[in-house]
Amino acid sequence: MKALQFSGNSQAALVDLESGPLQAGWARVRVHYNSVCGSDLALYAGNWHGHRYPIVPGHEWSGTVVEVNGPGEHWVGRRVIGDLIHACRICPPCRDGLPVMCQSLTELGFTVNGGCAEYVDVPIENLYALPDELDLATACQVEPLAVALHSVARAGIQPGERVAVLGCGGIGLLIIQAAQCAGATVALATDPIEFRQGAALAVGANQASGADAAAYEQLSHERFDVVFEASGAPQSVAQALDLLRPGGRVISVGYRVGASHPIETAKLPLLYASLIGVMGPGGKYREAISLLARGAVDTKPLLTDFVTLEGHEAALARAVGKKPGTIRVVFDLMEGGSRG
Ligand SMILES: [Zn+2]
Ligand SMILES: [Zn+2]
Known part of the structure; x- marks a missing residue:
């Protein structure tokens, strides 16, 4: 599958990655949109806490579940977004209700591969189903x-x-x-x-x-x-x-x-x-989905640059340079890609 890969030091490349077998308890999602946030730009520059390189960035994504490994067959075919945080649930910060501070935190798009790819693997428990009235381009703003x-x-x-x-x-x-x-x-x-x-x-x-x-x-x-x-x-x-x-x-x-x-x-x-x-989404996903589905929050002024992965170099340069007219770059992973 096509994927964008960061290696630190403002190095980004379009690569062909093997998807590999799906872990037990995880789902595979065909990504449609992934928007690039400030933390992704810091990860691109190599100035970030908690990461490994090379990494496929992307935690603001939306797409459709194509496969699950384990209970949860009903997810296949559902339009979803997902929480980037996968916490252990047993360490002191997790027990204190602060999974984002987990001592062995997995973060999609930072410590494991994220959504700037044709497919992203996500723990099933992290998935949120989207209502019909919420389109996938808007839905990639649920996390932010x-x-x-x-x-x-x-x-x-x-x-x-x-x-x-x-x-x-x-x-x-x-x-x-x-x-x-x-x-x-x-x-x-x-x-x-x-x-x-x-x-x-x-x-x-x-x-x-x-x-x-x-x-x-x-x-x-x-x-x-x-x-x-x-x-x-x-x-x-x-x-x-x-x-x-x-x-x-x-x-x-x-x-x-x-x-x-x-x-x-x-x-x-x-x-x-x-x-x-404040750090992270704090589990406010359902509230965010509901506000976006009702049209109570307008994402159009933010989502300025829709591009394919092939256009990553110019798009990242616009985002890093905060060019007038550019706020958020959004990768369209269906446009110009293989549809699967
Ligand atoms: Zn973000
Ligand atoms: Zn923990």
Whole structure:
């Protein structure tokens, strides 16, 4: 089967891989779409925690089950997405309800091959069936929307709260919408790229701004109940604290491994602030599927570049360079591929 393979150091290649025998308790899925998120770009660059090379990336995929090994025949032919996290369920973090912190975590697309291929193997227990009204192109955003919903849940958003979202890439644009679904007003979104500011306004932010020092100077009077940091820019947590009302919460979702920036730590007690980290989709898959199936979240402004695996080089360059017009690259694994 055709697959995209990363080897670190910004090395990517289209390869022909043997699928091999299906593990007991796993399903094989014919992938239709797989979108590329910021973590995939960090994996591509070789700057990621928890990975092995070479690896087929991809955890934001949708497709159709073609085979199962074990009980679960009814899955064959179902349109599905799947959780990337396969945890042991017995280690202390798993027992504490934090499978994403599992001490022997398997992550599809990071530690085992993921969805940037014609087929992906997935534990049957990780599968989620899709309702008829949800198309597969939209469904590849279930996982990132689950991350956004998890972030909003960690923030404990109350209806009527005013929030800001720093960073208007795929996750930021989904957080803007997830926060509104929870009853918040997204009063501000920031991003250095004008095209992304426009996308933030299109999905309901009241105001969009740049993210440089001059832009923040202009915002110096603004205060928010919750500030979501979704850019991963190391200075952004400090900027988030500057935008917080006393007693507010900063939710840190974006990150770059190894990057740092000083913060004035006195601001945490002086603002009575909460600084909260979020990792992963937090199991919010059913909620994400339901919101997308109802059309309550619009993925069109995010899904900008549909390409075949053959077009990976130019597409990855656009995504890494954050070219205007590009937010999320989506690989179409049925277009130009063998259909099986
Ligand atoms: Zn992702
Ligand atoms: Zn575990």
